[in-house]
Amino acid sequence: MTPLRILNVCAEFVPLAKSGGLGDVTAALARHLTATGQDVVTVLPRYGIIAAPPAGAEPVAGPNSLTVGGANIEYCIFLHDIGPEVGRVFVVDCPELFGDEIYSSGEPEAHRFVLLCRAALDLCRALEWSPEIVHCHDWHTALVPALLREAARSEPLFTAASTVLTIHNIGYQGVFSANVLRDTGYEDLLELTDPVDLAADDVNMLKTGVMHADALTTVSPTHAGEIQTPEYGMGLEILLQQRGHRLLGILNGVDYALWSPETDPHIDVRYSAETIADKRRNKLALLEELALDADVDAPVLGMVSRLVLQKGVDLFEAVLPEMLGEQGARCVVLGTGEPPYTDAMRALADEWPDRLAFIEAYDDRMSHRILAGSDLFVIPSRYEPCGLTQLYALRYGTVPVVRKTGGLADSIRHFDPATGEGNGSVFEDANADGLRWGLTAALDWYRDPDAWSRLMANGMSADFSWHHQAPAYEKLYRTLAGK
Structure with missing residues (x-):
């Protein structure tokens, strides 16, 4: 089949920039589309954490300028070579707007992503490259469909392009004062935003993308509903109902080149389903590294998460004393978040210093070690569009305890010891009692060696690789491109 020309516009892309699962998904999808012969171009900001272009490097586009509040801010676009396996990757270099942090807040954050959307079109012009598919991710890039629609009126370069907007997390919509568009020279774009928002002198970037994208996806079939x-x-539910014929749920995949205990460079002892006994050695290493009571027979609960309301961290904090006390568990929590939840977790760690370790940071190495060293992996989310950590946990033989929502519901089936079917513990109610039920069931299985062995084997044999998920995107792209 004829290769597709795909422009991938995103705020995160592993290994250059990652705050959460978005960076994993954008990079893995680009890698697998490239492997099938597609012509993939990715553009993202050059944050301060990304190496600057070498001295003397020539930009592929620019210097151009964006007007922000009457001031002209210059930017350039550079090729950033991270290997041919992900296609061509370009970064938008603008130190005035893109600092060390991936995300900020308020109007400065809006300005930086208006620039990214503009730069995506600038890149195509500079390359004289006509994309057939422009894939945008979350609110950060959701102005692109409207910008592209306007550009296609006068520029043949863009007339063949169809747009796909993937909603990774609908809880973040990019709602700002309409002055953000006025200040950046895009006042005319306000006519393409929602009139209700405009009446309040606001602009909702995600909603604007939902209104104008040719196709919409989200990251699991259940979450699409x-x-x-x-x-x-x-x-956004009414608008999404109206555009439901353009909405598709595609479960995220896993890049097992990065997430497999057989090859993981971050864990003490590599293992497979055939050498699963070696998992205990990683458990002992984790407990010792974090100075927890190193009883290797005690169950270890792991959590790697943002500590925010959406993730149900408060439910976990409510039941942790019982798990650490009556159930004799150990627990390792990794993540940053909001003060009510980080404060509570810190207080619990102070109360249970030998049984609970709270690492208030983002640490990729430690996330791998927690997956390998834990027995249970806890994801009590109130809503979870897809979730990736439950998929990682399965491959590491770590049993997920999840709430029945979104991608968690699509990927984890409650274990039945009588039949040996299932790959985790699934609870329904978003409250402490629901989570307590899910954890207690899993701990009962943990104390039954035969059931536990079967449960771990079920998880490790599951295949959620992009090899199975990426074809759904390619099929959508080809439908839009008429190929």
């Missing part, structure tokens, strides 16, 4: 309801739609 959920976001069309008032409970999960976050105010």
Whole structure:
């Protein structure tokens, strides 16, 4: 088949920039599309954490300028070579807007992503490259469909392009004062935003993308239905119902080159389903590294998460004393978040210094070690569009305890010891009692060696690789491109 020309516009892309699962997904999808012969071009900001272009390097585009509040801010676009396996990657270099942090807040954050959307089109012009598919991710790039629609009126370069907007997390919509577009020279774009928002002198970037994209996807089949309801739609449910014929749920995949205990460079002892006994050695190493009571027979609960309401961290904090006390568990929590939840977790760690370790940071190495060293992996999310950590946990023989929502519901099936079927513990109610039930069930299985061995084997044999998921995107792309 004829290769597709695909422009991938995103705020995160591993290994250059990662705050959460978005960076994993954008990079893995680019890698697998490139492997199937597609012509993939990715553009993202050059944050301060990304190496600057070498001295004397020539930009492929620019210097250009964006007007922000009457001041001209210059930017250039450079090729950033991270290997041919992910296609061509370009970064937008603008130190005035893109600092060390991937995300900021307020109007400065809006300005930086308006620039990214503009730069995506600039890149195509500079390359004289006509994309057939422009794939945008979350609110950060959701102005691109409207910008592209306007550009295609006068520029043949863009007339063949169809747009795909993937909603990774509908809870973040990019709502700002309409002055953000006025200040950056895009006042005319306000006519393409929602009139209700405009009446309040606001612009909702994600909503604007939903209105104008040729196709919409979200990251699991269940979540595609959920976001069309008032409970999960976050105010966009009616619009998503109206555009439901263009909405598709595609479960995220896993890049097992990065997430496999057989090859993981971050763990003490590599293991497979055939050498699963070696997992205990990683458990002991984790407990010793974190100065926890190193009883290798005690169950270890792991959590790697943002500590925010969405993730159900408060539910976990409510049941942790019982798990650490009556159930005799150890627990390792890794993540940053909001003060009510980080404060509570810190207090619990102070109360249980030999049984609970709280690492308030983002640490990729430690996330791998927690996956390998834990027995249970806890994901009590109130909503979870897809989730990746439960998929990682399965491959590491670590049993997920999850709430039945979004991608968690699509990937984890409650274990039945009588039949030996299932790969985790699934609870329904988003409260402490629901989570307590899910954890207690899993701990009962943990104390039954035969059941536990079967459960771990079920998880490790599951295949959620992009080899199975990426074809759904390619099929969508080819439908849009008429190929």
